[in-house]
Amino acid sequence: xxxxxxRIFEQAWQLRGMNQLLIDMTDNKKFVHELFxxxxxxxxIRWAGFLNxxxxxxxxxxxxxxxxxxxxxxxxxxx
Numbered sequence: 001x002x003x004x005x006x007r008i009f010e011q012a013w014q015l016r017g018m019n020q021l022l023i024d025m026t027d028n029k030k031f032v033h034e035l036f037x038x039x040x041x042x043x044x045i046r047w048a049g050f051l052n053x054x055x056x057x058x059x060x061x062x063x064x065x066x067x068x069x070x071x072x073x074x075x076x077x078x079x
Contacts, residue, residue: 007065011039025079 006014012035013021024032043063051058067074 006039006041006043008036008039008061009065012036022075025075053074 012032015035016024021032024035047061051061062071
Protein backbone atom coordinates (compact mmCIF):
# COMPACT_ATOMS: atom_id res chain seq x y z
CA UNK A 1 0.00 0.00 0.00
CA UNK A 2 1.19 3.58 -0.54
CA UNK A 3 3.71 5.14 1.82
CA UNK A 4 4.31 1.83 3.62
CA UNK A 5 0.95 1.87 5.40
CA UNK A 6 -0.43 -1.60 5.84
CA ARG A 7 -3.37 -2.96 7.70
CA ILE A 8 -2.79 -4.70 11.01
CA PHE A 9 -4.54 -8.00 10.24
CA GLU A 10 -3.24 -8.04 6.66
CA GLN A 11 0.35 -7.50 7.78
CA ALA A 12 0.01 -10.23 10.41
CA TRP A 13 -1.23 -12.86 7.97
CA GLN A 14 1.41 -11.85 5.43
CA LEU A 15 4.04 -12.50 8.09
CA ARG A 16 2.53 -15.73 9.49
CA GLY A 17 0.47 -17.05 6.58
CA MET A 18 -3.31 -16.93 6.76
CA ASN A 19 -3.81 -20.50 8.00
CA GLN A 20 -1.15 -20.20 10.69
CA LEU A 21 -2.41 -16.83 11.91
CA LEU A 22 -5.95 -18.18 12.28
CA ILE A 23 -4.57 -21.17 14.21
CA ASP A 24 -2.47 -18.80 16.34
CA MET A 25 -5.58 -16.76 17.11
CA THR A 26 -7.12 -19.78 18.85
CA ASP A 27 -4.04 -21.61 20.15
CA ASN A 28 -1.57 -18.82 20.90
CA LYS A 29 -3.56 -15.71 21.81
CA LYS A 30 -0.71 -14.11 23.78
CA PHE A 31 1.58 -14.30 20.74
CA VAL A 32 -1.08 -12.85 18.41
CA HIS A 33 -1.83 -10.02 20.82
CA GLU A 34 1.88 -9.12 20.91
CA LEU A 35 2.16 -9.41 17.11
CA PHE A 36 -0.81 -7.09 16.59
CA UNK A 37 0.56 -4.70 19.25
CA UNK A 38 3.93 -4.44 17.52
CA UNK A 39 2.39 -3.93 14.09
CA UNK A 40 0.10 -1.26 15.58
CA UNK A 41 3.04 0.51 17.24
CA UNK A 42 4.94 0.60 13.94
CA UNK A 43 1.89 1.97 12.11
CA UNK A 44 1.39 4.67 14.74
CA ILE A 45 4.99 5.84 14.19
CA ARG A 46 4.48 5.85 10.41
CA TRP A 47 1.21 7.78 10.71
CA ALA A 48 2.79 10.32 13.06
CA GLY A 49 5.58 10.99 10.55
CA PHE A 50 3.12 11.28 7.68
CA LEU A 51 0.78 13.59 9.59
CA ASN A 52 3.66 15.79 10.76
CA UNK A 53 4.32 16.55 7.10
CA UNK A 54 0.79 16.82 5.70
CA UNK A 55 -1.47 17.17 8.72
CA UNK A 56 -2.34 20.79 8.13
CA UNK A 57 -3.71 19.83 4.69
CA UNK A 58 -5.69 16.77 5.82
CA UNK A 59 -9.05 16.76 7.59
CA UNK A 60 -9.61 13.00 7.78
CA UNK A 61 -7.53 9.85 7.57
CA UNK A 62 -8.99 6.37 7.34
CA UNK A 63 -7.54 3.02 8.28
CA UNK A 64 -9.26 -0.21 7.34
CA UNK A 65 -8.50 -3.89 7.23
CA UNK A 66 -9.79 -6.91 5.37
CA UNK A 67 -11.31 -9.33 7.88
CA UNK A 68 -14.10 -10.81 5.78
CA UNK A 69 -14.97 -12.73 2.63
CA UNK A 70 -17.98 -12.26 0.37
CA UNK A 71 -19.83 -14.80 2.50
CA UNK A 72 -19.03 -13.25 5.89
CA UNK A 73 -16.35 -12.65 8.50
CA UNK A 74 -13.17 -14.74 8.65
CA UNK A 75 -13.66 -15.08 12.42
CA UNK A 76 -16.36 -14.50 14.98
CA UNK A 77 -16.89 -10.93 16.21
CA UNK A 78 -15.69 -12.03 19.65
CA UNK A 79 -12.40 -13.26 18.22
